[in-house]
Amino acid sequence: MWSTPLHRKISPVTVVEVKELPLGKASEMGFLVTTLIFVVVGVIASLLTRICCNKGPSTNLLLLTLIITATVCCWMMWAIVYLAQMNPLIVPILNEVE
Amino acid sequence: MGEREGGCCPSMDLMRSEPMQLVQLIIPIESAHLAVSYLGDLGLIQFKDLNAEKSPFQRTYAIQIKRSGEMARKLRFFRDQMSKAGLVAQVRSPGQAIANLDDLEVKLGDLEAELVEINANGEKLQRSYNELAEYKLVLQKAGEFFSSALSSAEARQREYSSNQGREESLEIPLLSEQETTDSSKQVRLGFITGLVPREKSMAFERILFRATRGNVYLKQVVVDEPVVDPVSGDKVEKNVFAVFFSGERAKNKILKICEAFGANRYSFSEDGSKQSQLITEVSGRLSELKTTIDAGLVHRGNLLQTIGEQFEQWNLLVRKEKAIYHTLNMLSMDVTKKCLVAEGWSPIFATKQIQDALHRATHDCNSQVEAIFQMLHTREMPPTYFRTNKFTTAFQEIVDAYGVAKYQEANPGVFTIVTFPFLFAVMFGDWGHGICLLLATLFFIVREKKLSSQKLGDIMEMAFGGRYVIVLMSLFSIYTGLIYNEFFSVPFELFAPSAYVCRDATCSEASTIGLIKGRDTYPFGVDPAWHGSRSELPFLNSLKMKMSILLGVAQMNLGIILSYFNALFFKNSINTWFQFVPQMIFLNSLFGYLSLLIIVKWCTGSQADLYHVMIYMFLSPTDDLGENQLFAGQKTLQMVLLLLALVSVPWMLLPKPFLLKMQHERHQGEAYAPLPDTEESLQSGANHNDGHGHGHEEFEFSEVFVHQLIHTIEFVLGAVSNTASYLRLWALSLAHSELSVVFYEKVLLLAWGYNNIFILIIGIIIFICATVGVLLVMETLSAFLHALRLHWVEFQNKFYEGDGYKFYPFSFFVLDTEEE
Numbered sequence: 001m002w003s004t005p006l007h008r009k010i011s012p013v014t015v016v017e018v019k020e021l022p023l024g025k026a027s028e029m030g031f032l033v034t035t036l037i038f039v040v041v042g043v044i045a046s047l048l049t050r051i052c053c054n055k056g057p058s059t060n061l062l063l064l065t066l067i068i069t070a071t072v073c074c075w076m077m078w079a080i081v082y083l084a085q086m087n088p089l090i091v092p093i094l095n096e097v098e
Numbered sequence: 099m100g101e102r103e104g105g106c107c108p109s110m111d112l113m114r115s116e117p118m119q120l121v122q123l124i125i126p127i128e129s130a131h132l133a134v135s136y137l138g139d140l141g142l143i144q145f146k147d148l149n150a151e152k153s154p155f156q157r158t159y160a161i162q163i164k165r166s167g168e169m170a171r172k173l174r175f176f177r178d179q180m181s182k183a184g185l186v187a188q189v190r191s192p193g194q195a196i197a198n199l200d201d202l203e204v205k206l207g208d209l210e211a212e213l214v215e216i217n218a219n220g221e222k223l224q225r226s227y228n229e230l231a232e233y234k235l236v237l238q239k240a241g242e243f244f245s246s247a248l249s250s251a252e253a254r255q256r257e258y259s260s261n262q263g264r265e266e267s268l269e270i271p272l273l274s275e276q277e278t279t280d281s282s283k284q285v286r287l288g289f290i291t292g293l294v295p296r297e298k299s300m301a302f303e304r305i306l307f308r309a310t311r312g313n314v315y316l317k318q319v320v321v322d323e324p325v326v327d328p329v330s331g332d333k334v335e336k337n338v339f340a341v342f343f344s345g346e347r348a349k350n351k352i353l354k355i356c357e358a359f360g361a362n363r364y365s366f367s368e369d370g371s372k373q374s375q376l377i378t379e380v381s382g383r384l385s386e387l388k389t390t391i392d393a394g395l396v397h398r399g400n401l402l403q404t405i406g407e408q409f410e411q412w413n414l415l416v417r418k419e420k421a422i423y424h425t426l427n428m429l430s431m432d433v434t435k436k437c438l439v440a441e442g443w444s445p446i447f448a449t450k451q452i453q454d455a456l457h458r459a460t461h462d463c464n465s466q467v468e469a470i471f472q473m474l475h476t477r478e479m480p481p482t483y484f485r486t487n488k489f490t491t492a493f494q495e496i497v498d499a500y501g502v503a504k505y506q507e508a509n510p511g512v513f514t515i516v517t518f519p520f521l522f523a524v525m526f527g528d529w530g531h532g533i534c535l536l537l538a539t540l541f542f543i544v545r546e547k548k549l550s551s552q553k554l555g556d557i558m559e560m561a562f563g564g565r566y567v568i569v570l571m572s573l574f575s576i577y578t579g580l581i582y583n584e585f586f587s588v589p590f591e592l593f594a595p596s597a598y599v600c601r602d603a604t605c606s607e608a609s610t611i612g613l614i615k616g617r618d619t620y621p622f623g624v625d626p627a628w629h630g631s632r633s634e635l636p637f638l639n640s641l642k643m644k645m646s647i648l649l650g651v652a653q654m655n656l657g658i659i660l661s662y663f664n665a666l667f668f669k670n671s672i673n674t675w676f677q678f679v680p681q682m683i684f685l686n687s688l689f690g691y692l693s694l695l696i697i698v699k700w701c702t703g704s705q706a707d708l709y710h711v712m713i714y715m716f717l718s719p720t721d722d723l724g725e726n727q728l729f730a731g732q733k734t735l736q737m738v739l740l741l742l743a744l745v746s747v748p749w750m751l752l753p754k755p756f757l758l759k760m761q762h763e764r765h766q767g768e769a770y771a772p773l774p775d776t777e778e779s780l781q782s783g784a785n786h787n788d789g790h791g792h793g794h795e796e797f798e799f800s801e802v803f804v805h806q807l808i809h810t811i812e813f814v815l816g817a818v819s820n821t822a823s824y825l826r827l828w829a830l831s832l833a834h835s836e837l838s839v840v841f842y843e844k845v846l847l848l849a850w851g852y853n854n855i856f857i858l859i860i861g862i863i864i865f866i867c868a869t870v871g872v873l874l875v876m877e878t879l880s881a882f883l884h885a886l887r888l889h890w891v892e893f894q895n896k897f898y899e900g901d902g903y904k905f906y907p908f909s910f911f912v913l914d915t916e917e918e
Contacts, residue, residue: 027619034621062111062512069516073574076652077524077581078622080645085597085619087703092598092631093612 027086034082035075042071112490114506114667116445118480118905123440123456124470130429130438133459133469134422134908140455141909142448144481146441148430157427165203166420172206173413176405179213183399185406199419202412209405216401220394227387228328229362232293232336234380236364239319239338240291241373288349289342293325294318294361296335302359306341309351315342328362340366418910425908441474443481443905480505483905490515492567500890501900506667508660510894517653519570521888524649525830525881526571528838529579530586534874535572539565571882581623582831586869587838589626596620598627638835642828644696650824650892651689654817657896658682664897672761676754680746681813681896687739687746689821698728715740751810755803762797812895820892826884834877841868 049063121143125133137143149157180186294302303316317340324333339361341352356363367373429438444452449471456469482503486494490511496518497503497511526532542549542565549562561568583589599616601607613627620626624641628634658681665673695708706726714721715736723733845868849861894900 030618030621058109058111061108062113065110065512066516069513070520073516073520074577076649077520077578077645080648081581081623081641082619082621083697083700084641084644085625086700088615088637089703089705090633090637091612091614092625092627092637093610093633094608094631096609 031079031082031086034078038071038075038078042067045071110512112484112486112494112512113509115482115484115503115509115902116447116905117506118443118483119446119449120474120476120478120480121442121444121449121452122470122472122474123442123452124432124472125429125438125440125456126460126465126467126469127436127438129459129463129465129469130426131422132463133456134425135418136455136459137452138418138421138425138908138910140448140451141907141911143442143444143452144905144907145425145428146443147428148439148441149428154427158431159423159426162423163420163427166199166416166423169203169206169416170420172210173409173416175210176213176402176409179217180402180406180409183402185399185402199415202415206412209401213398213401216394216398220391220398223387223391223394224331225328227384227391228326228331230380230384230387232325232328232362233364234377234384235321235325236291236293236338236366237373237377237380239321240340240366241370241377243317243319243338243340244368244373245370287342287344289340289366290349290352290356290363291338291340291366292356292361292363293321293336294339294356294359295327296320296337298359298361299337299339302339302355302361305355305359306352309355310343310348313344313348314352316340317342329360421908421910442908444907445483445905479902481905482506482902484509484511489566492564493518495563496567496886496889497894498904500894501898502902502904504899504902507899507902508664508667508897510660510889510898513656513660513893514889515570517656517893518885518889519567519574521649521653521827522571522881522885523574523578524645524827525884526575526834526877527578527582527831528584528586528834528873529576530584530588531838531869531873531877532572532575532577532579534870535568535575535878538874539568539572543569571878582835583624583626583629584835584838587835587842589624589629591626593622594618594620596625596627598625639828639832642831643825644700646824646827647689647821648693648696649827650821650888651685651693653824653888653893654685654820654896655682655690657893658685661897672754672757676757677750680749683742684746684750684814685817687743688817691736691739695728702728704728747810747814750813751806755799755806758802759797759799816895820895823892824888826888830881830884834873834881837877838869838873841865841873 046064046067049067050060053063054060123133154160154163299318303318306314306316318337319339321336321338325336326332327334327336343349343352353363355361367376426438429440431437432439453471456471459465460468482505484490484494484503493515494509494511497509497514503509523532539561542562546565554562579585580592583592595617597615597617597620598613601611601614609632612631612633624638628637658678661681662674662678665671665678692708692712695706695711698704699706699708706728711723711726711728714723719733719737719740727733842865845861845865849858849865852858
């Protein structure tokens with residue numbers, strides 16, 4: 001990790017105090033909460049289709065499959081990006097200002 | 099063959115093609131026409147050709163087909179005439195309908211004869227009108243020319259005579275002699291007048307000169323306005339000419355040359371009074387002809403108008419009739435010649451509707467005998483029929499373009515509806531571009547009714563047909579654009595402040611060792627702080643590459659799971675245990691494990707080198723992992739997985755062919771032993787004329803084994819190459835974001851920097867053109883194609899056979915929509 005103790009000593013006026021452990025926990029919480037939101041959205045969407053266009057069991061199953069697939073795809077995309085930024089190995093290095 | 103519930107699962111729309119049945123209809127001959135017509139309205143039965151060996155002329159209804167073909171020809175003639183006259187056939191006016199085809203035939207014949215006659219007369223009149231018009235021109239131009247020549251000659255004569263008067267004393271005898279000889283020659287000078295096309299006039303002059311060795315005098319006058327040529331009817335630029343010659347031979351030559359050059363000749367008299375008389379006469383006849391022609395045109399217009407009112411109706415009727423007789427020709431005649439026997443495929447749900455249609459036909463014909471409807475049993479593969487709506491059709495066509503599903507096999511179309519636009523969007527992630535695409539397609543969808551009735555260009559037609567695909571594509575693009583945090587390549591802090599902060603107040607190290615993560619992870623999508631930073635590309639590349647692999651492994655697993663559903667549906671336990679299970683194990687012990695490593699690495703923030711782990715898992719699985727260890731017991735797990743992967747290859751390859759052989763032998767022992775010959779002959783006799791009924795194919799062990807070998811090799815190699823193939827997701831999305839950055843920074847921002855309104859406007863125009871042309875059109879196409887490939891190859895080769903054939907019902911609706 002880049003954030004060695006040395007750097008922390010030099011920068012006493014950081015905007016937010018850098019704490020390793022709570023940050024990790026907060027990220028995990030964020031992951032779980034957003035995942036829950038995805039689940040809720042998926043459930044609401046499938047309930048809505050069930051209420052709005054109830055066209056027999058086989059069509060309902062198709063709609064349910066579509067919604068589940070779409071939700072899983074969207075969730076995967078989000079989860080991958082979120083996980084990748086949770087414990088960054090590299091950090092943004094700004095360009096020199098001309 | 100017909101049972102719906104093959105395996106475990108409840109039925110799902112679109113997952114399996116409709117269960118079909120082979121039906122036999124025995125229709126009494128008197129109600130056959132009506133019955134087929136009702137079935138065409140219904141459009142749920144695909145007739146088999148029972149007279150395949152007969153040529154079109156030997157069939158029962160060859161004459162009727164010829165008749166309707168003739169009527170169709172007449173209708174085409176009417177259509178041509180109408181389009182020439184600039185009339186458009188009206189859309190189905192509810193006038194009195196001609197239901198009887200014989201009446202229609204007579205009527206069409208009459209109308210055609212009338213129209214042909216009107217046309218012929220009109221043409222004749224037009225031709226003579228054009229000739230007269232040309233004649234008039236010749237009279238005018240040549241008249242002017244002659245009169246001016248005459249006046250100048252007179253002037254010269256006068257001058258000459260006055261000269262003569264002055265110098266009488268000197269030269270009388272000589273000149274008078276000369277003059278007399280001259281005048282005697284001039285008497286024999288002939289002339290021809292006419293019109294020659296202007297582009298040929300030079301050549302005409304030259305040829306005339308050469309042919310007569312210069313013994314002609316040609317005078318040409320340019321006609322200012324183009325003249326309608328009587329022969330071709332086209333407007334041509336022409337010259338009026340007059341040729342003077344002497345002698346009969348020269349005349350003949352000139353006549354021939356005139357003919358060769360398409361120069362129309364008109365007689366002309368030198369006499370001035372005669373000329374003016376002719377001109378008035380010609381003008382009179384011209385105006386007379388004009389009124390006649392106009393009257394003819396009005397009459398013709400009226401006739402075409404009345405045809406146009408009913409044209410669509412007739413056209414539809416004739417095409418229906420032709421289709422009905424065409425279908426009737428596919429039925430075989432009963433031995434008693436009283437019934438027609440039809441065979442065809444129909445979905446099972448349509449049984450009731452078909453019976454109703456037959457019943458109605460019998461009733462409406464007052465026929466004594468009911469048509470008979472019965473099911474036939476066959477081993478033939480039924481056609482594949484998916485009941486799609488306007489939303490799912492385009493997706494199903496994407497799948498069908500690769501191959502039509504085998505009867506009742508799992509349809510990749512179900513998942514394609516979501517995964518296709520999704521994978522597209524992974525490559526096209528930019529919510530600004532997504533919104534543009536969405537607006538463009540919403541235009542199609544809002545004007546759907548209007549656009550679907552009119553003809554569009556090729557590309558527009560394609561975009562219109564796939565409008566629902568594009569809507570989903572753009573919606574997912576907006577989503578992935580939000581994830582990538584790109585709006586025309588510009589990031590926004592929409593969901594939270596960036597997680598990265600300066601290390602100190604002066605921010606002095608921001609451009610050397612970088613910012614530091616000081617807040618919670620950015621909750622939705624890529625942190626905006628990455629944009630424009632020096633470490634943006636390394637970060638995005640690593641992220642997108644890993645994402646491609648994760649998405650790819652997930653989709654390939656879905657494909658293999660679908661093969662399990664297929665095995666379950668067709669009750670094929672061999673495929674479950676010796677194909678699905680080892681495939682699942684092989685893929686997941688290698689690439690499933692890789693995905694696991696990726697996720698663990700992200701969660702723990704470990705710096706292990708995943709390439710190294712994967713490579714040394716094969717090269718030296720017993721070595722210690724050292725600093726590349728991600729979790730405890732990783733070495734043991736790797737050895738187990740490697741062993742499983744190695745075991746699953748022969749597991750895929752060997753048992754299945756042997757089991758198939760055993761199964762075949764057992765089957766043969768049961769079914770064939772007692773009476774091999776007679777049963778076979780009976781069966782082929784009972785199973786109508788097709789060879790497909792013969793169910794017990796030859797079992798060639800070597801062939802099956804080789805097939806399985808190829809299948810196994812393909813899967814094992816494919817697992818690697820397909821995973822690598824998903825990296826195109828990374829490549830394309832990288833290309834897209836880099837291109838949009840270039841257009842934004844190098845065009846828009848550059849133009850902005852000049853602080854000049856004109857440069858800014860030009861910059862904006864270039865930016866819009868580049869965005870639309872390159873990013874919205876070309877990039878859409880390329881991302882579409884790559885998503886297509888990922889579905890056709892990487893996803894579908896895990897389970898999809900795609901060797902079925904499509905259900906083409908006999909339907910008037912299809913007839914109605916297709917324009918020859």
